[in-house]
Amino acid sequence: MSESSTSVDLVANLRHEIGRLSPGDRLPSSRDLVARYRVSPVTVSRAIATLVTEGVVVTRPGSGTYVAARKKAGANVAQTSWQTVALTDRAVDTRLVSESPGPPQPGTILLDGGYLHRSLQPTKALGSALARAARRPDAWDRAPTTGLAALRSIFASAVGGSVIADDVLVTAGGQSGLSMAFRAIAGPGSPVLVESPTYPGALAAARAAGLRPVPVPMDDAGIRPDLLADAFDLTGARLLYCQPTYHNPTGLTLAQERRQEIIDVAHAAGAFVLEDDFARNLGHGGHTPPPLITDDANGTVVYLTSLTKPAAPSLRIGALIARGPVMSRLRAIRMVDDFFVARPLQDAAVELLSSPSWDRHLRSLASALRERCEVLAGAIARERPDWVIGRHPTGGLHLWVQLPRGADDAQVADAARRHGVALSTGRHFFATEPPAPYLRLAFAATVDSTELTAAARRLAGL
Known part of the structure; x- marks a missing residue:
């Protein structure tokens, strides 16, 4: 260390x-x-x-x-009560901050993480890539608004199909891309359809953009096309946000027979599909289906991907891929937000993705994630047989667990924290009231598989 x-x-x-x-x-x-x-x-x-x-x-x-002496209550504290009146716009969801349990106590096993543990990150390759990028004579020059041509070409090649480099806009990670896409596609006050459950960061970004998330139920094959069509008809929505591959939090992958149907339903409604493909490189070693955008012939799909999850939290590099006037909107928002993404990070991403070490890292990562998923699922089945794990994921970083009827996910999470295990409550993954109590358990944020087994044993004592 x-x-x-x-x-x-x-x-x-x-x-x-x-x-x-x-x-x-x-x-x-x-x-x-x-x-x-x-x-x-x-x-x-x-x-x-x-x-x-x-x-x-x-x-x-x-x-x-x-x-040191404790500061007296009220001493040197600004009087900010007037801000309650001034901040009448509640579009920004402050619950992400106010409901955070705070930093864990030493010794807590983290099953609430959304990133790879440091031991799973390609730190040596990242360090070498950043060092090479910093030595470039133009390292600190302004980068193009859309991103470095070499990086855009890499993203286009990774997606495949008819995607070309001119369709790519480099972003400062996936969350930044989400915010840009929501503001580019839908106007304030508009509905946006989302899978139920879905990624809480997407719900927060949509609400911050003034949009109204409307949930569409899922089953074991992913979002239901019949209910999606009904939702478009009832709401007049012009945007669906979805995660077809290794969905967060359930880990599900959209069934092959539904993929084109989802695109067709959205196209018939005159709507866009925002495909969040954050977990493209987080497969567990099996077949990963191609992105929805490769089957899209009408510019219906706006595609989002990121290097943050498979590499490291601070590699804030992602990409939006779109065709038609919507790309002009995205580029305009880029000029308003931040002009461009830092050039050294983009150069480092090019160096990393062009290196043979990247492919080796992804193969090693797939094996490690598969093992950790199996270890945690087996340990939970032994120690908490009353917790029901849905379909075991073939990719991603999490298990989605349904608690017994009548349980309170927040109370369970609080009790687990007192027992030295940090969990994510399921209620935050729903745009409206959850149909049942759930937990999301991460298996990639711990030191190793031994900690996963230890965490399950601690959970047995709740």
């Missing part, structure tokens, strides 16, 4: 310890902290310096480190 990450862990542990002390109490000596946490003196010095900067502790040369 790196020195910096160890220092962050030590700061978190010391904050927890300081919370049990009173102002003026002396912290253990540096020598004691080195022995207790098995870290270096440099790590201890960095952690103490961080806490001093935050005003949590004070140091007295020759004496030691002491808990």
